[in-house]
Every structure is written in structure tokens, then in C-alpha cells.
Amino acid sequence: MDAEPWRTDRWFTSPWNFVPDVREQLHLPTSLQVHDVTLRDGEQQAGVVLTSDDKVRIAEALAEAGVQRIEAGLPAVSHADDDAIRRIVALGLPSTIYAFSRCTTDDVRRAADCGVAGIVMEIPSSHHLIEQAYRWPVQRAIDASVEATSLAHELGLAISFFPIDATRAGLVEYLDLLEHVATHGHVDSIGLVDTFGVLSPHGVRMFVRQTRERMGVPLETHFHMDFGLGVANTILAVAEGVGVVQTTVTGIGERAGNTPMEETILALLTMYGLDSGIRTERFFDLSRLVMELTGVSQPSNRPVVGERLFNVESGIISTWVRNVGDAAMTEAFPYRPELVGQRPPRLVLGKGSGIDSVAAALDRIDRTASTEQMQAILEEVKERSLADKCLIDDDRFRRVVDDVIGVA
Secondary structure: OOOOOOEOOOEEOOHHHHOHHHHOOOOOOOOOEEEEOOOOOHHHOOOOOOOHHHHHHHHHHHHHOOOOEEEOOOHHHOHHHHHHHHHHHHOOOOOEEEEEEEOOHHHHHHHHHHOOOEEEEEEEOOHHHHHHOOOOOHHHHHHHHHHHHHHHHHOOOEEEEEEEOHHHOOHHHHHHHHHHHHHHOOOOEEEEEEOOOOOOHHHHHHHHHHHHHHHOOOEEEEEEOOOOOHHHHHHHHHHOOOOEEEEEHHHOOOOOOEOEHHHHHHHHHHHHOOOOOOOHHHHHHHHHHHHHHHOOOOOOOOOOOOOOOOEEOOHHHHHHHHHHOOOOHHHOOOEOHHHHOOOOOEEOEOOOOOHHHHHHHHHHOOOOOOHHHHHHHHHHHHHHHHHHOOOEOHHHHHHHHHHHHOOO
16 A cells, blocks of 8 residues: 555545554455446436447446446346347456346346346345235245246356345344345345445444355445435445445436445545546546436536536635646645546636636636736626626626726
8 A cells, every 4th residue: 555545646535544543443355346237226217218229338338447347237127128238248348247137037047148147136135025015925035036046056147146125124034034045045145235225324334244244255235325325335334345336327226326436436445545446537427428328417516527526616715726736736626637537627707706716717818917907807707696696607707807907
């Protein structure tokens, strides 16, 4: 690890993250893989429809970003999904391609026929969900899991067992289900599934440790964002040694969405020193591609990939940015924009701007002004921004300058 892993030429986070008292609590895995579920769980966001061509484009972009595992979809959903999975497999991407499956032999055969290397197999693990939502007797779910996982193993598929609603199950019934399926069927890894995003950060350690102690197989995270805790919970699970994280691009997915890849991977890299091998420089373009193809919009200041994330309006921060310059940019930002594929910082003009914002804007339009004139320009910028409740772009700024000091 670098002498100062919290401060490199690309980021500047807190040295407190790396003091011995903190680090000795961590049990980070030796390597970390991303299992992307954008093409399956991401598409479950209400109103999102991805065509076969869309899925191929996203899969190619995920592979270019270095994503190790891509969950290409559930073949039983439609002919288009089946076609998309087959096309993605045929691309020969460096990523390992998985399919999603219910615990039915028909789903397993469909997945195997598509040529995938692995399969994520779902079954409800909470008795109340089995009985009330599925209207099944519990034994039916257990028997189906054993039969389907056994077949998947016979067909040579890597099996990630996916117990839905695990965090609302009784701990004993959850662990008993896993052990029974692993003993009488087959399990290669287990997803720590927080279907409704209801696990607190303080519950993550127990979830990981109890599952690992009982099962002794590799674990994977699959957390949702209903209470905004997916990133934190995923990181805490990784700190307990979990080596695979299931995420989506920019957190799209059912209800409030899945754990977003960008925030999770960047935090692990810059705050924990854990490099997943993901090309973070691809994050912004990858996010824009997925947002375009899904028709989903995101806040302009969303972490990592927000389009205005590196716009600076505040007068105080604008002064910082001008003073530190490019060489010391991480004095004013936690990481350099190019680390995540963003454009350089831009000082924008609005109600909150200061004199340095005006100076930067004058440089952009190749104009000069005295200190008194700059102050008058600033006051006019503030008035117009307040009146129109918007930023002042360079064209409008030119008109302000012309009005205040005359046409050049």
C-alpha cells in the first residue's frame, strides 16, 4: 500500500481511514469482483424497457469498464431477453456471463441453453413471503431449490444461490434453508440478499458472519437502497471479507434501486485502498449510456456521475479552485474529475457567485475589467440569476459585461 494511501495524485480522503485502530477492524478480501445486475434487476425499475440491442451495448460497455461478471437477464422473461443473453454470450467478452433463474428446472435448462457460465438462482427464504406472497407451502420452496440447484450443477453451471428476503427471515429458518439446499442440492456461493433494503449497517456483520460460519462458501452482496443504505452496507460486508458485490449502474432498479456501482467502488478504492480493477474513468460515460437507454434521469449533483458535480457556484469555493489550480485540485475536491471520467471543474455564475467567478468568466470570454467594474458585474449577475432562478451562461454574461462596461 502507498505510504499515504488517503492522498495520491488522484484523490485526497481522510487519513483517519487508515490509522491502525481503524484498519485492524477490517478483514478486506484479497480481491474484489463486481457482479453487475443492471440488465436484470436494473430493468425491473418501473418503466424501464431494454431491447436486445440495448442490452448488448450496455454489456459491451460494462466489459470495457472491467466489470468481472455480468448478469445478462432471465431467459424466461421473453424471447427478446433470451436473444439478448445468447448475443452477449456470443460476444466472447472478458466478463463472465451469468443468467438469472427461478428455482425451476425449466429456468435452469433455458439458462444452460443460452451458454452462460453461471446462474443466480432465486428462492424466497422468509417463510412469511413463501406462504403469503407466493402462496406456497414452505416445503415446496425447499424441494424446488434442491431439484433446480442439483440440475444446474449437473449442467456445469456455477451456482450463486439467491435467498430472497433473507434479512426479514428468522435467522434459524434462513440458515436451515441454506444448509439443506447446499447438502441435498448444490451451492457454489451465496448471495446476502437484502431485498427490501431493510438491514441496518449494524446488522451487516452478523449477517455475514452467521452465513459464513454455517455455510463456509464464498459470499456475495445484493443490497437495495430503500433507506439509502446499500452503499454503506455493501462496504461493511466487504470489510468482513465478502469478495463479490452485486450492483447496478447508477443504482437503477426495483423501487429505490440497487446499490450503485460507482459510489461503492470509488469509496472502496479511495477510503479503503481496495482496488477492484474496475476502470473508474469509464463511470461517467457508462452512466450516461445507461441513463439514455433506460430513459431514467438522475440528480445533477449525484455522487460520482452527476452532470453538474464539478460545477462550482459558491464564491468561497470558486476562490479555492482558482487558488489551488490544477496541480493541487484535490485541495478543493475529494478526487480529480478525470478519475471518474468527468470534465474539469467549471466556475459557473449565479446568485451565490463571488468575484473570482467573475474573473474566471471574463477570462473565458477574453474580456478585462477593473476591480470596481468586476464588482458591478457581479452585482448584476446576482440580480439576474435571482430574477430568473437560474445560472447565467456565457452568452448572457457577455451581455451583462456589455451593459456594465460597454461593448469591446
